[in-house]
Amino acid sequence: DTGVSQDPRHKITKRGQNVTFRCDPISEHNRLYWYRQTLGQGPEFLTYFQNEAQLEKSRLLSDRFSAERPKGSFSTLEIQRTEQGDSAMYLCASSLAGSLIPQPQHFGDGTRLSIL
Amino acid sequence: DQQVKQNSPSLSVQEGRISILNCDYTNSMFDYFLWYKKYPAEGPTFLISISSIKDKNEDGRFTVFLNKSAKHLSLHIVPSQPGDSAVYFCAASAGGVSQGNLIFGKGTKLSVKP
Numbered sequence: 001d002t003g004v005s006q007d008p009r010h011k012i013t014k015r016g017q018n019v020t021f022r023c024d025p026i027s028e029h030n031r032l033y034w035y036r037q038t039l040g041q042g043p044e045f046l047t048y049f050q051n052e053a054q055l056e057k058s059r060l061l062s063d064r065f066s067a068e069r070p071k072g073s074f075s076t077l078e079i080q081r082t083e084q085g086d087s088a089m090y091l092c093a094s095s096l097a098g099s100l101i102p103q104p105q106h107f108g109d110g111t112r113l114s115i116l
Numbered sequence: 117d118q119q120v121k122q123n124s125p126s127l128s129v130q131e132g133r134i135s136i137l138n139c140d141y142t143n144s145m146f147d148y149f150l151w152y153k154k155y156p157a158e159g160p161t162f163l164i165s166i167s168s169i170k171d172k173n174e175d176g177r178f179t180v181f182l183n184k185s186a187k188h189l190s191l192h193i194v195p196s197q198p199g200d201s202a203v204y205f206c207a208a209s210a211g212g213v214s215q216g217n218l219i220f221g222k223g224t225k226l227s228v229k230p
Contacts, residue, residue, distance in 0.1 A: 004159070033217065042120075042205050042220030043160065056216055091159055102148040102167065102209070105218060107159035 002026070004108035006092050012114045013082060020078045021111045025094030032075050033105060034067055035091040036060065043091050043107075049075060050097060079113075087115045119143045120208050122221035131230050135193040139206030139221055142187065146208040150218065151180060151191045154203045163204075164191070196228045 005024040013019055025032045031050050035043035046065070047057045051072035061067075064083075069075040079086055089112050093105040121140045129135045137151075147168040152160035166173040166180045166189070173180050179192045193200055203225045207218040 006159075035218075040222065042207070042222050043218070045217035045219070048216060058217070093159075102165070104150055104162040104165050106162055107152075109157070109159040 004092055004094050004106055006090075006108035006111050008111055009109065010112045010114070012116065014116050015082055015084060017082055018078065018080045019082060019113065020076055021090055021092075021113075022074060022076050023092030023108060024074045025092070026106060029094035029096050029106075030072070031095045031097045031105075032069055033093040033095070034075070034077050035093065035107075037089040037091055037110070038087075046077075082113075082115050084115050087113055089113075117142075118221075119146075120206055120219050120221040122204075122206055122224050124224050125222070126225040126227070128227045128229065129196050131198055131228055132195045135191075135196045135200065135226055135228065137191040137193075137204050137206075137224050137226065139189050139191075140187060141189075141208050143208070143210065143219075144187070145210040146219075147211070148209045149180070149182060149189050150207045150209075151178075152205045152207060152220075153200075154205060154223070160205055193226075196226075198228050198230050201226055201228050 007022045033048040034046040037043045049069040064080045067077045089110040091110045093107045095105040096103045150165040151163045154160045164178045182189045203223040205223045206221040
């Protein structure tokens with residue numbers, strides 16, 4: 001059983017460039033979440049999908065951020081016109097919704113974004 | 117406004133002794149609580165969870181206690197092992213089985229000394 005997979009692990013880019021990250025969830029999981037973590041903080045929620053529907057977006061998700069999960073499997077997170085403040089670890093998690101009890105979210109190892 | 121607080125940034129314990137990590141929350145709508153462990157350069161790993169209908173959940177060396185009236189939960193690790201050294205995050209969610217996003221604390225760095 002493979003876990004949540006994220007690609008790339010590291011991304012270094014210049015300010016103003018666009019970047020895209022990919023997340024492959026655990027195969028039977030129908031929910032997929034994106035979080036952002038900065039140094040000394042816990043992960044902060046960005047958005048989540050159930051199958052291909054984007055159900056919730058945080059106010060942290062500015063207009064420069066967009067996430068998709070077109071076929072209800074993998075997801076992409078795009079950041080346009082990157083800024084210094086976007087430097088962070090971007091974490092993806094997945095879970096199985098619809099059971100009788102809440103199910104834990106399982107995280108990938110993240111994509112570390114560094115803006116020069 | 118932090119809804120989930122871990123007031124101890126770090127904790128050091130001797131191998132074989134008990135580690136107690138604490139977490140406080142302010143939102144009374146939270147009904148599902150989780151603990152994650154995080155090693156450097158890795159994502160958070162799920163450890164143990166508890167629903168608000170319970171006050172204790174145990175899994176091997178890990179036990180989570182929930183005190184709803186005090187809005188407090190704790191993670192007990194007995195006995196502590198050097199491999200337990202990591203950052204521990206407390207997280208909470210609302211919405212029952214339809215839980216959405218998790219709200220995390222800032223973490224407590226546990227060091228277990230041989």
